Amino acid sequence: MRSSDILIVDDEIGIRDLLSEILQDEGYTVTLAENAEEARQLRHQIRPAMVLLDIWMPDCDGITLLKEWAKNGQLNMPVVMMSGHASIDTAVEATKIGALDFLEKPIALQKLLTTVDRALKYGEMQAASGVLLDKLGNSPSIQELNRVLDTAIKKNKSALLYGEPGSPFELVARYFHKSGTPWVEPNKTEHIVDIPNELLQKASGGILYLGDIAQYSKSLQQGIAFLLSKAERSNVRIIFANSRFKGDALENQIDTKLQDILPSCVVEIPPLRNQSEDIVFFVEQILSELAETQKIPLVKFSPGALGLLKQYDWPGNLEQLRGVVKNLALASKENFVDEPEVSAALGDMTRLPVSEMVGGFNFNMPLRELREELERRYFEYHIVQENHNMSRVAQKVGLERTHLYRKLKQLGINFSRRGSDKK
Numbered sequence: 001m002r003s004s005d006i007l008i009v010d011d012e013i014g015i016r017d018l019l020s021e022i023l024q025d026e027g028y029t030v031t032l033a034e035n036a037e038e039a040r041q042l043r044h045q046i047r048p049a050m051v052l053l054d055i056w057m058p059d060c061d062g063i064t065l066l067k068e069w070a071k072n073g074q075l076n077m078p079v080v081m082m083s084g085h086a087s088i089d090t091a092v093e094a095t096k097i098g099a100l101d102f103l104e105k106p107i108a109l110q111k112l113l114t115t116v117d118r119a120l121k122y123g124e125m126q127a128a129s130g131v132l133l134d135k136l137g138n139s140p141s142i143q144e145l146n147r148v149l150d151t152a153i154k155k156n157k158s159a160l161l162y163g164e165p166g167s168p169f170e171l172v173a174r175y176f177h178k179s180g181t182p183w184v185e186p187n188k189t190e191h192i193v194d195i196p197n198e199l200l201q202k203a204s205g206g207i208l209y210l211g212d213i214a215q216y217s218k219s220l221q222q223g224i225a226f227l228l229s230k231a232e233r234s235n236v237r238i239i240f241a242n243s244r245f246k247g248d249a250l251e252n253q254i255d256t257k258l259q260d261i262l263p264s265c266v267v268e269i270p271p272l273r274n275q276s277e278d279i280v281f282f283v284e285q286i287l288s289e290l291a292e293t294q295k296i297p298l299v300k301f302s303p304g305a306l307g308l309l310k311q312y313d314w315p316g317n318l319e320q321l322r323g324v325v326k327n328l329a330l331a332s333k334e335n336f337v338d339e340p341e342v343s344a345a346l347g348d349m350t351r352l353p354v355s356e357m358v359g360g361f362n363f364n365m366p367l368r369e370l371r372e373e374l375e376r377r378y379f380e381y382h383i384v385q386e387n388h389n390m391s392r393v394a395q396k397v398g399l400e401r402t403h404l405y406r407k408l409k410q411l412g413i414n415f416s417r418r419g420s421d422k423k
Contacts, residue, residue, distance in 0.1 A: 005029045005120065007048035009039040009065075010082065011057045015105070019052065019112070026113060036060035043069075044288040044298060048077055050119040052103075055083040055090065063094060070098045071138065074281060078119040082107065135171060135285065137278025141270035149175050152265050158231050158238040160262060163269035165214075166317030169241035172269055173209050176239055182206030187398065189216065193223035200227065200234040210240035225257040238263075272314040272321060279310045282318065286325045299329040304339040312346050323377075376411045379404075383413075 005028040010016045013034070020030045031046050033039040036059050043051070055062040062081055069075045081094045084105035091102040100122060101115050136142050152159055153176055161169050177183050184203040186192055191199060192210065199208055208231070210224060224240060231238045272279075283301055291298045301309075314320055324345055328337050382393050394401045 005049045006116065007031050007033060007039065007042055007046065007051045009033045009036070009051060009057070009062070010054040011035060012054075015054075019107075022109065022112065023116065028116070036062075036065045039065060041298065043074070044284065045291070049123050050078045050080065050116065052080050052082055052116075053099075055081055055094070056085060063090070063097070066094060066097050066099060071277075074284070075138075076135075078123045080115055080119055136168060137275055137281050139275045139278045141274045142278065145172075145267075145270060148267055152176075152267055155265055156237065157265045158228055158263040159265040159267055161239065161241040161267050161269060163241070163243060164271050164315075164317055165243045166314075166319035167241075167243060167269045167271070168318050169212055169243070169269070170209065172267065173207070173239040173241070176237060177207050184208050186210065189220055192220050192227065196223060196227050196230070200230055200236050203234075203236045205235055206237070208236050208238045210238065212241040212243050214241075214243045221258045225261050228258075228261045228263065272317040276310045279321070280306050282321055283309060283325055286322055287329055290326060290329050296329075297335045299332050299335045299337060301328075301342075302336070302338045305337050305342040308339060308342045308346060372411060375407075376413060379408060379411065379413055 006023055008016055008019050008023075008030060010019070011034050016032045016034065020032060023030050031042055031048065033042050035057055039051070039053070042048070053062045053066065062083075066075070066079060066081070069079075075098045078100040079098065080101045080103055081091070081099045082103045082105060083090070094102060100119050103111065103115060136145070149172070159176065161167075161172055163169065174183070182203050183206055184199060185208075186199060189211075202208075208227065210227075213221060213224060216224075224238075227238055230236075283306060287299050287301075290296065309321070309324075316323075328341055328345055332341070379393075379397065382396050383390075390401060390404065394404045397404065399407065
């Protein structure tokens with residue numbers, strides 16, 4: 001749940017206070033920012049359901065901030081522009097960039113309430129439709145992926161996601177999921193072979209997600225072939241992924257039985273090196289998640305540091321970027337990361353063969369340290385996925401809550417128990 005319904009950005013304190021008072025009287029929660037820099041910070045911290053954004057501000061005008069959010073793939077909430085001096089051309093420009101609506105000051109009460117209500121309903125509709133690709137950036141390659149997925153989802157068939165190691169397979173898979181229908185994952189990979197019919201029954205009318213099969217045994221792959229043969233009759237859409245390094249032959253990795261029944265719907269996920277313009281967005285997204293899960297102040301990367309990250313090739317893709325950014329953020333001094341720290345981190349990565357960096361992990365580490373790092377990222381992932389509901393986290397990872405808390409403490413993971421015992 002968002003911690004705020006509405007973020008109001010306006011340099012005039014009188015307008016901020018008036019709008020806030022009106023909207024709070026209507027039952028909304030409101031957060032205020034007096035300039036663009038505050039708006040940037042608060043957008044990360046509170047994830048507002050919508051933004052009321054003034055066009056004329058001293059440090060950075062609203063149109064420039066709107067363009068920045070659109071360019072970085074951060075325009076994932078409805079934005080309504082406000083101004084007392086803007087022309088029709090300015091309003092048209094704002095809507096072309098991505099603003100939902102435009103309010104002219106002084107704003108009539110009924111017009112304000114109607115526009116806010118429409119914006120919030122629009123945001124809810126977008127969220128309910130399963131549009132998750134805003135988390136993958138806004139580069140041309142992601143826009144193309146969006147078009148491919150729009151076509152694939154209409155076919156209502158099982159699908160194979162194809163990409164390099166470290167690609168965001170599950171996030172893309174969830175694009176196929178319709179709100180209110182089952183999303184099922186085997187608790188253990190062995191269940192693919194042991195209880196296939198039970199999995200199909202649970203997923204009836206929805207999605208059965210089988211993860212990345214690149215490292216699955218031949219018997220598990222044969223089990224997937226069986227599931228695919230029964231999927232349409234069971235009204236189940238099976239989504240699974242295959243990661244491989246460029247140049248590896250697909251037929252050398254997949255069992256013959258599975259090859260014979262592979263879905264005709266194949267979606268290729270672009271590698272991160274084709275998304276350099278999205279790197280800044282990813283870094284900010286990762287830092288925001290860290291600030292929430294680790295309960296640390298938001299870490300800032302200098303323009304030079306971001307530039308180095310944009311230039312890197314990222315053979316381990318998004319998972320590798322996550323690992324690097326997280327390590328830099330947690331080791332940062334005064335919550336700031338500059339070029340030398342990034343250069344040193346990337347220098348360490350380039351000295352390792354690609355095969356030793358799969359998913360952002362350094363396979364030269366001692367086994368105990370590597371296992372701890374894997375466990376740490378595993379639990380952090382599920383805590384974020386379940387919105388800090390520790391009861392659901394415990395259920396998802398298959399641990400008693402007391403055992404889970406003990407494990408998190410051992411791994412040094414900060415967490416909040418909010419909502420863990422409430423329904």
